[in-house]
Amino acid sequence: MQTWSICSTPTATAEREMQAAEPPKIQDLMEYLSAFFHGMPVKLFKPPFQWQKWNKYDGAILTPPSTQHRIGLRTPGDRLFGIRCRASPDGLSPMQVNLDDVLDGLAENIPANAHSIMMLLDLDMYEGDGDIFTAGRAYGGSRIAAVSLFRDQPLCAPPGDGHAWPASHCAEYIDKLCLEASDEPPTKKKAKLQLSFRCARTGTSGPLDRAIEAAAQTTAAAEEEASSSGISRPARLDTAASTTAQWLGRTAVTMAHELCHCLGLDHCTYFACAMQGCGSVAEAQRQPPYVCPVCLEKICWAIGEGVVDGWEEDRGVREGFVRERYGKLRGVCERWDGRMFVGYKAWLDDVLEGIVERGDGVVD
Ligand SMILES: [Zn+2]
Numbered sequence: 537m538q539t540w541s542i543c544s545t546p547t548a549t550a551e552r553e554m555q556a557a558e559p560p561k562i563q564d565l566m567e568y569l570s571a572f573f574h575g576m577p578v579k580l581f582k583p584p585f586q587w588q589k590w591n592k593y594d595g596a597i598l599t600p601p602s603t604q605h606r607i608g609l610r611t612p613g614d615r616l617f618g619i620r621c622r623a624s625p626d627g628l629s630p631m632q633v634n635l636d637d638v639l640d641g642l643a644e645n646i647p648a649n650a651h652s653i654m655m656l657l658d659l660d661m662y663e664g665d666g667d668i669f670t671a672g673r674a675y676g677g678s679r680i681a682a683v684s685l686f687r688d689q690p691l692c693a694p695p696g697d698g699h700a701w702p703a704s705h706c707a708e709y710i711d712k713l714c715l716e717a718s719d720e721p722p723t724k725k726k727a728k729l730q731l732s733f734r735c736a737r738t739g740t741s742g743p744l745d746r747a748i749e750a751a752a753q754t755t756a757a758a759e760e761e762a763s764s765s766g767i768s769r770p771a772r773l774d775t776a777a778s779t780t781a782q783w784l785g786r787t788a789v790t791m792a793h794e795l796c797h798c799l800g801l802d803h804c805t806y807f808a809c810a811m812q813g814c815g816s817v818a819e820a821q822r823q824p825p826y827v828c829p830v831c832l833e834k835i836c837w838a839i840g841e842g843v844v845d846g847w848e849e850d851r852g853v854r855e856g857f858v859r860e861r862y863g864k865l866r867g868v869c870e871r872w873d874g875r876m877f878v879g880y881k882a883w884l885d886d887v888l889e890g891i892v893e894r895g896d897g898v899v900d
């Protein structure tokens with residue numbers, strides 16, 4: 537099944553990037569999740585899940601794509617589950633596994649001392665017959681989740697338009713997306729709306745502005761380096777280190793999102809937030825890695841109430857918890873290159889400075 541995790545239709549540019557990029561490492565993902573869910577231990581579940589033959593089917597690539605089969609998943613409890621599988625409708629992955637079936641296999645393996653269990657797959661996943669792929673899903677009530685890192689690899693991710701978070705907050709870019717999404721016929725005004733790579737918000741200063749500025753500096757430095765070495769647009773500008781960091785970052789953010797569902801959080805409809813619902817890789821790249829104040833409050837209560845001593849009695853304990861959590865996240869971000877981590881660190885720097893100035897743990 538090794539070939540199932542290899543993207544089928546790479547472009548030459550993406551292939552070059554892919555050769556240089558490293559897939560997310562489990563230890564790095566666990567470090568991010570430990571910071572995000574500060575206060576709760578994040579542990580690697582070691583007993584193995586193993587793919588194997590199901591009846592006589594051994595994992596050969598199926599054609600035509602509409603053909604569906606089952607592949608065996610042997611769980612640590614020594615039960616064999618038949619997982620539906622198929623070739624991906626868009627041809628990007630050789631084969632995909634059915635998410636619901638994977639979660640069924642996972643459900644009976646939640647350790648007695650664990651709150652939730654999550655499986656990370658390098659294979660592509662799908663849910664219903666009608667969808668193309670699913671990057672992650674949690675059954676929050678059952679405290680089980682599965683995430684695939686397949687679609688965030690450089691070979692699969694859609695070519696960047698220069699507006700992944702934090703540049704997704706660029707006013708011009710948002711106008712353009714809104715126009716594209718509206719049903720109105722194109723007008724001269726719309727035709728004139730050209731996107732620049734200059735991202736700006738007007739009249740604001742705060743964590744998000746710091747994030748945009750820091751990420752823009754990274755982009756400018758990459759452009760300078762590319763032009764001095766003779767690489768011109770539209771070649772991608774990312775270095776191996778930043779591509780690796782982007783892949784790690786997107787996977788970590790998806791894992792945190794799904795685990796938040798296991799803590800009881802629903803999708804966020806209030807602000808730009810890592811708990812917003814998401815329908816595509818492009819949309820996921822526009823969303824922030826942090827949670828909004830509403831969702832932060834939910835996470836803090838979900839973890840703090842059960843895990844942190846003195847939570848109920850002392851408001852200062854809660855404020856200290858938020859500060860420590862942000863500090864841990866900043867420690868993770870500063871280890872990584874790439875626009876998301878660079879922007880996230882700048883955002884955290886500003887938030888933490890604000891906490892110190894106000895002398896509390898409340899983030900506006
Ligand atoms: Zn979700």
Ligand SMILES: [Zn+2]
Pocket residue numbers: 804805806807808809810811812827828829830831832
């Ligand atoms: Zn939120």
